Amino acid sequence: MEEILLNVLVFLLLATILVAVFWFYGLPLYRIWNQHSRIRKDIDKIDQTANQRIIKAALRELNCKGTWVTDGNDRVVKFDFQRGHFRLRVRRGTPYVRLLYLFFCDTSAENIDLVRQLCNQTNINADGLTACYTFNEKENVVDVHFYAGLLLDEQRAASMLKHVMIDAFSWQNAFVRKLEEGVEHAKRAGMFDFETEHQQFERELFLIREQEMAHQQTPGSWRAGEDSPLTLHLWMEVAMQLHETVPVALTVDGQTVEADDRLNLAEMLIADRKFVKTEATLSYTFYQASDLTRERSLVLHLLALPGCQQTLYFRITATLVPLSIQPRYPKGNIQAQPLTRSALAAYDLSSPDERLQEFRYHWKEAQAKLMGGSEEKLSPDERILSECLNPQVGHAVYRGRQLFLSERYVEALPWLENAFRLTQNAYEKMPPAAREHFYEVCYCIGFAYCQLEQYDKAYFYLNLIFGLNRVTYTEAFVNCLVNSNDFRAVTVIDTLLAEVTRGMEEGVEKAVYAVGFRNFLLRRKATLLIRRHLYTAAEVLLKALLNEPDSSDYALNELALLQKIRAVDLEDKATGRQNTKQTEEQEK
Known part of the structure; x- marks a missing residue:
């Protein structure tokens, strides 16, 4: 009898465990499966007619008046939301609809490369929105558009549309702002071929920022080859x-x-x-x-x-x-x-022969375009070669620039310094365009020596072009002073800050350009203050930089570093006081 009761108890215990397992695990899984099945069935029921009904109800809820038109097999509704002109395209045979925000921005066709870059950045970072552009040959402009694929339902259609359209406005503001900044930077740099020159200008700015932020870095850029x-x-x-x-x-x-x-x-x-x-x-x-x-x-x-x-x-x-x-x-x-x-x-x-053949090709192309009166068709490299005094200088500049842009500074320096030596004696006779390329050679040499941490040599070349008031030249010169811990760095930075602030107040400096340059100077000054143990002044400056989008990450990192430095200093002081007390006791 006892054995039967024991078996019954074991059976009841196992049954209880099975029920509990089903209750806690099986039932939720069943509910998820059942909900998924219902969603699939609901999606299958959504057709073109159902989507039109859902959209009409959503537009009424958003207080938007829509105008419906037929485009082939598709139905399109046009409506305005917060002064933005939107369209919804409802296709036959699919439950998805497409939201279109067309022609929200346009710019000159010469800026197409910048538009392409901004579209790529938007598509990488935006949630659901896709940016694209079209070329208007008649007006010679590039138009930019947003679109998004949506799966609407009767309960959430209005809120979903509102969320996506507000998100489109945010990305529109960011896109237009970045486009204006890029065009302004291009104009300040005096670019000829916008697409290629803009890429090189951004490359130089990236290298400067990389140089600014690198605290410990192996000097040199290490590349080898047959030669x-x-x-x-x-x-x-x-x-x-x-x-x-x-x-x-x-x-x-x-x-x-x-x-x-x-x-x-x-x-x-x-x-x-x-x-x-x-x-x-x-x-x-x-x-x-x-x-x-x-x-x-x-x-x-x-x-x-x-x-x-x-x-x-x-x-x-x-x-x-x-x-x-x-x-x-x-x-x-x-x-x-x-x-x-x-x-x-x-x-x-x-091989060296292949690179020499490449140079000769570009040299001949540059000379042919000049002789044929097609100077506007010169590429950036060909334009530089066209201003060189002879093929020897041209080869040195061409090869040096290639190596420099590849961050191959150790190899680039002999070529660039050779070009400098061959041209410096003819400086007074140079036309303005040739002088611009001479300045570029000085900049490349100075920047390369900075990367190699040979700051005395870098200073010589960067000081030659410091007075030209070019953003890349000035920032490279400031980096040279700061990274070498030159005692003149603070004075130079304060002078530049005063000039750029005065220019902004007088309206001489463009706001977008000046703010970025000012923030660069403030970041460099903060680095100097920390090095010189002026922690309170550095903290005030870094907290002000927290409000600047291009400097907030830097400021957060430096404030964290500052906090660690102060903690170590306090620990060292406490240890020092303890050691002093022990020494005094031993002496007694």
Whole structure:
């Protein structure tokens, strides 16, 4: 009898567990499945007639008067919402309708590249809205439109339409503002071919911002090729900033090889224009000319990365082993500090002959267009070549600019400096257009030296063009002063801030251009204040920048950094007071 009761209790317990499991898991799943089935059935019931009925009710709820027309098999309703002209296209055979916001913006056809970029940015970031453009050949303008695909139901149609249309207004405001800013920047830069020049102008601004925000960065842009080996000596000189080293020993993957700093690092992974190894480790022992009594050790790791048809990529990571702490090398000595550098390197598969043929082609094209009176058809590179004094200068400028725009600063400098030397003596005889290209060469050289952290050389070239009042030139000059911790940086920044503020008040400076430049100067000043331990002044400045869209992220990061610095300072002070108290007690 007891066994029967026990079995009954076990059965009831199992039944209770099954009911509980179904109640907590099975029932919700069934409800979801059932709801999904009902939704599918409801969607299948929505046809062109049902959509028209839903839209009419939604428009009445939104107090919008619609005008219906027939366009082939489609029905289209035109209506206004908050002064915006919208359309809804209802197609046969689909439950979806398309909301159209047409011709909300137009601009000159020469700005088509900027419109294309803004459409791409909008389509990446907007929820549901898609931007597109059409070309009006008669008026020579580009028209911009928004559209969105919607699945409407009777309960939510009005709220859904209202949400999407208000969102369209927000994106319209952002689109128009960015378009006006882009056109203004293009005019300030004196661009000839808007599509290509705008891209290069934005590229230079990006490089300046990257230089501004980079606190710790391996100097140089590391690329190799048949005519430009990436040697161990070059890495030591530029990346590690270790000059006049004397090789002692070198091992590659554990095997001893000749200790020669002319070793091409790219050849450790690449042979016959392809990767033959995925990684390699080098151990390099050397002396520094300043101290021939102590050996130094450097460990390098090379790692192959995915590339493309024209270039093979690999990463170089190097660590300089610090010296042991001793009286000659105390804890704070730079020799006793670890030093690590990492950089992405590349190996060009194109040959020197191919690049020379490319230059000759552009040179001949430029000369032919000039002789034929087609100067307006010159590309940016051809325009620069047309102003060069001879093919030698043209080749140097052309190749140097290519390398510079690819961030290959180490390789670009010999070409650009050669162009500078060949043209500086003829400066007084240069026509205005040629002088503009000479200034561009100075800018590229100065910027490259800044990236290599050789600020004294960068200052020489950037100072030549500082007085031209160009935004890119001025910002590069300011970056040079700030990054080198030059004592004149604050004075220069304050002077520029006073000038741009006065220009804005007098209406001389364009608001869009001036605000961006002013915020750049304020960001750089905040960096200097933090470096000089003026934390209160820096905090006031950073809090003001929180209200600026282009500086809010920077301000948040720097305020967080400032908070950490203050916490460390307080901890150090507390530790110092405790140590002082212990010392006094010991003395007593």
